[in-house]
Amino acid sequence: MHIYLPIAELSVNIFLILGMGGAVGFLSGLFGVGGGFLMTPLLIFIGVPPAVAVGTEANQIVASSVSGVIAHWRRGNVDFRMGGVLLVGGFAGSSVGVWAFAALREVGQIDLAIKLCYVVFLGIIGGLMLNESARAMLRARSSTPRRAKLHQHTWFHGLPLKMRFQRSKLYISAILPLGIGFFVGILAALMGVGGGFIMVPAMIYLLGMPTSVVVGTSLFQIIFVTANVTFLQAVNTQTVDIVLALLLLAGAVFGAQVGSRFAGRLKGEELRGLLALMVLAVCAKLGYDLVATPEDLFSITDGGGH
Amino acid sequence: MRRLWFLATLSLILAVSAGQARAQQELVADLSDHLVAITTGFTGADVLLFGAVEGEGEIVVTMAGPRGDVTVRRKGRVVGVWANVEAMTFANTPAFYAVAATRPLEAVAPEDVRKRQEIGLDNLALRPVGEDLDADAVTDFRDGLIRNKIAENLFAAEVAPINVLSNRLFRTRITLPANVATGVYTVSAYYLRDGSAVHAQTTPLVVSKIGVGADVFLFAHSYSAAYGLIAIVIAVAAGWLAAWIGRKVS
Numbered sequence: 001m002h003i004y005l006p007i008a009e010l011s012v013n014i015f016l017i018l019g020m021g022g023a024v025g026f027l028s029g030l031f032g033v034g035g036g037f038l039m040t041p042l043l044i045f046i047g048v049p050p051a052v053a054v055g056t057e058a059n060q061i062v063a064s065s066v067s068g069v070i071a072h073w074r075r076g077n078v079d080f081r082m083g084g085v086l087l088v089g090g091f092a093g094s095s096v097g098v099w100a101f102a103a104l105r106e107v108g109q110i111d112l113a114i115k116l117c118y119v120v121f122l123g124i125i126g127g128l129m130l131n132e133s134a135r136a137m138l139r140a141r142s143s144t145p146r147r148a149k150l151h152q153h154t155w156f157h158g159l160p161l162k163m164r165f166q167r168s169k170l171y172i173s174a175i176l177p178l179g180i181g182f183f184v185g186i187l188a189a190l191m192g193v194g195g196g197f198i199m200v201p202a203m204i205y206l207l208g209m210p211t212s213v214v215v216g217t218s219l220f221q222i223i224f225v226t227a228n229v230t231f232l233q234a235v236n237t238q239t240v241d242i243v244l245a246l247l248l249l250a251g252a253v254f255g256a257q258v259g260s261r262f263a264g265r266l267k268g269e270e271l272r273g274l275l276a277l278m279v280l281a282v283c284a285k286l287g288y289d290l291v292a293t294p295e296d297l298f299s300i301t302d303g304g305g306h
Numbered sequence: 307m308r309r310l311w312f313l314a315t316l317s318l319i320l321a322v323s324a325g326q327a328r329a330q331q332e333l334v335a336d337l338s339d340h341l342v343a344i345t346t347g348f349t350g351a352d353v354l355l356f357g358a359v360e361g362e363g364e365i366v367v368t369m370a371g372p373r374g375d376v377t378v379r380r381k382g383r384v385v386g387v388w389a390n391v392e393a394m395t396f397a398n399t400p401a402f403y404a405v406a407a408t409r410p411l412e413a414v415a416p417e418d419v420r421k422r423q424e425i426g427l428d429n430l431a432l433r434p435v436g437e438d439l440d441a442d443a444v445t446d447f448r449d450g451l452i453r454n455k456i457a458e459n460l461f462a463a464e465v466a467p468i469n470v471l472s473n474r475l476f477r478t479r480i481t482l483p484a485n486v487a488t489g490v491y492t493v494s495a496y497y498l499r500d501g502s503a504v505h506a507q508t509t510p511l512v513v514s515k516i517g518v519g520a521d522v523f524l525f526a527h528s529y530s531a532a533y534g535l536i537a538i539v540i541a542v543a544a545g546w547l548a549a550w551i552g553r554k555v556s
Contacts, residue, residue, distance in 0.1 A: 004348045004484070006519035007526055011349050011484035059537050066545025067552065108379045108390045116387075227538045234534030238526050242537050243519075246544065253548040257555060290387040296457070297381045298450025299390070302374065302401075 007241035008052045014247065016046065021251020028064070028252070029259025030266075031275040032215065034222065036061050036193035037122060039248065040114075041282060050111055052241055054101065054192030055233035059245040061194040061226040064252060065219045072216025079167035079213045083220040085174050086181035086199075090225035093185020098232040101190055105237075108301070112290075117191050119287045125197050126279035133273035140269065168209045168217075177207060181221065189229045194222040197279070332360045333497040333505040335367075340509070342482060343516040350484045353511065355406075355493060356477035363499040364407065364414045365468050366425055369480050369511070371402030371460075372489030375435070378447045378454075394447040395435040401487035403430060403455070404462035406478040411465060416501045423496060423503065427452055427461060459483040488513050 003014045020042055028035035036057050043053035072078055104110040159173035180202045184195040199218045203209045209217070234240045263271065335357030342351045355367055376399040382391035407414050411426045420429045432451065434444050455461035460483065468478040491511040496503050515523055526533045 002347060002349045002484075004344060004346050004519050006515070006522040009485065059541050062538055062541035063545035063548065066542050067549035068545075070546070070549040108377070108393055112387070112389050223542075227541075230537055230541070231531075231534035234526065234537060235530045238530055238533075240526070240534065240537050242522065242533075242540060245537070245541065249541075249544050249548070253551065256548075257552055292388075294381055294388055296450065296453060297388075298447065298454060299379050299381070300451055300454040301377050301379070303377060 003243070003247075005048075005241050005244050007239065008048050008056075008244060010047060012046065017244065017247045018251040020046075021248040022255035023251075024248075025064075025252030025255025026259040026262075027255075027278070029256035029261075030263050031259075031271055031278075032263070033275065034061055034064060034068075034194040034196045035252070037118070037191070037197060037279070038282060040192035041118065041286065043244075044114075048244070049239070050114055051101070051105060051233075051237055051239040052244075054114075054189075055230065055237065055239035056241045056244045056248075057192040058188070058226045058229040058233065059240050059242070060248050060252070062223055062230060063245070063249050064256075065194060065223045065226065067253070067256075069216060069219040069223060072219060075216075076167075077213050077216035078220050079165060079209070079217045080220070081163075082165045082168050082170075082177060082207075082209065082213075083217045085163065085177045086217070087221040087224045089178040089181025089183075090185035090188070090221055091228050093182035093187075094189045094225050094228045095185075095232060096182075097186040097189025098229060098236060100186070101233075102236055114191060115286045115290055117187060119283055119290065121187065121191075121198060122279050122283035123287070125201065126276050126283055128201065129272055129276035130280065133269045133276060136269035137273070165209075167213055168207070170208065172207065180206065181225075185225050185228075188222075188225050189232075194219075194226055196222060333365075333495060333507055334358050335495040335507050335509065337493060337509055337511055340511060342486075342511065342513045344486075344488065344514065344519065345517045346519050348484060350486075351482045353480050353482060353493075354477060355480065355495065356475070357495060357507075358475050359497055360474075361499070362473070363497050363504065364409055365470070365476055366408075366411070366414055366423075366496040366498065367406040367468065367478055367480075367493065368423070368425060368496075369402065369404045369491055369493045370400040370424070371487055371491050371513075373398050373400050375399065376451060378451045380447065380450065392443075394439070394444070396432040396448070396451060397435050398431055398433045399451070400430070401489065402460050402482065402491065403427065404466065404480045406466035406468050406480065408468045408470060408476075414501075415496075415498050415503070419498070419502060423494070423506075425496070426465070427463075458485060460485070482513070486513055488515055 001014045002011045004011045024035040024039045027038065040053050040057045044050050069078065101110060104113045159175050161174045162171060163174045164171050184199050187198060188195040196218050200214055203214045203218060204211060230240055335355060338354035359365060375395050375397050377393055377395045379390040380392040381388045384391065405426055411420060415425060420426055424430055432448060452461060456463045466478055466480060468476050470476045491513060493509045493511050495507045497505040
């Protein structure tokens with residue numbers, strides 16, 4: 001059964017879209033990630049124009065983050081003050097990102113920019129995660145618990161504009177979370193992701209937030225950043241396909257339920273190791289596309305300009 | 307709904323004007339449908355062109371979509387990765403092009419006639435934009451454009467056959483793929499004798515989005531801020547609902 005997507009302007013098999021939503025939903029339920037970094041490349045792969053993939057995926061992430069944040073909010077695992085500061089940066093960053101997206105599209109470099117961002121950031125994050133989970137697995141075997149320092153002082157603790165974040169038990173400069181929010185906001189807009197896969201490690205390793213509040217707070221700010229991207233893409237490029245977003249969401253809701261059941265059967269470091277391998281696989285696929293000789297050196301887009 | 311009426315009236319007027327001209331002509335042709343509606347279940351459409359001729363000759367039918375600028379980009383290696391390095395814009399490029407003929411195009415008309423009437427992919431009047439363009443580069447980019455259009459099924463690579471019945475009645479079928487552009491298409495039928503056109507007839511074909519999909523598209527383009535806000539509200543509501551379902555299920 002085919003359905004014509006009004007904004008993407010193409011006819012797709014409805015079960016393919018539901019299946020994609022389900023599969024990515026399953027993985028996001030299993031690993032506790034948003035899954036945007038898988039869905040956007042998949043959408044581009046099945047022929048959805050990159051701009052529509054990014055705009056629509058932002059819209060879908062709004063929905064999946066709302067449903068994800070509710071559980072964390074109930075358990076009090078959202079640092080609203082930290083989330084607020086991050087999202088101020090995120091708003092600015094994602095606005096810049098949407099603008100950069102339009103500019104890159106104009107000069108015909110958006111496909112390259114999207115792929116480069118994916119390869120660089122998925123490569124870094126995947127590599128770090130794989131390394132970390134491998135160490136954790138080895139440590140679990142040797143079982144010599146090491147005392148970690150509660151707090152490490154680095155140069156950025158000397159920055160001005162200090163703020164107290166009670167839930168995160170932190171007293172740090174607001175410049176750092178603002179900067180992280182800004183940077184991740186740019187990537188969210190360019191890559192069609194929520195940015196959790198960068199935000200979460202940044203919160204743990206750069207800000208030193210306790211892991212219990214990290215995911216909830218990250219989801220909280222992702223809602224607003226992706227809502228901003230959705231709105232700006234809808235206004236500037238009319239590339240948000242509500243029909244596509246809802247279909248993906250329907251599949252993802254189901255998949256996430258199944259995925260979260262399976263999550264309990266695996267150990268934390270095993271989960272992280274598997275996630276790292278998946279991230280690296282996507283990275284390798286896109287990296288290969290960048291260096292492999294394309295089938296046709298020429299490509300076309302409607303409209304003038306260079 | 308009003309749009310549908312407008313289109314229906316338009317096609318009626320066109321059909322009537324075609325009918326008036328019919329009496330004194332050696333070629334009459336019409337389409338099975340003057341409106342192709344892109345509905346939610348649209349997966350492409352076949353357009354049937356049929357007609358009658360008088361006397362001996364060859365028939366050629368071309369169909370061209372709405373014309374506009376298309377930018378062609380060429381990739382090259384930049385520090386190891388493939389990036390777009392060059393671009394050329396072609397004005398007057400039809401969004402769709404197909405041709406049908408009773409015999410191979412070379413046998414039907416000489417090159418100058420084919421060029422003038424844009425019969426065949428090689429004879430499309432694509433205008434490269436810019437000054438002092440290198441002729442070889444223009445050819446490369448033009449070929450690249452046509453290759454890509456063929457890959458997207460928007461240019462027909464093959465000349466479709468025309469069935470002729472007892473040297474009088476003819477019909478041909480042109481397939482529009484699911485990714486066709488909307489707008490007014492031009493369907494031209496030529497009746498040629500000894501290589502020159504003795505008669506030609508042009509009929510417009512309207513390709514338009516109809517129904518919910520069309521409304522969504524129109525709304526997204528004319529009230530984009532409201533569309534964006536609605537998209538966010540729907541997403542938030544759907545997310546809430548999903549969390550609620552998830553709690554009920556587990």
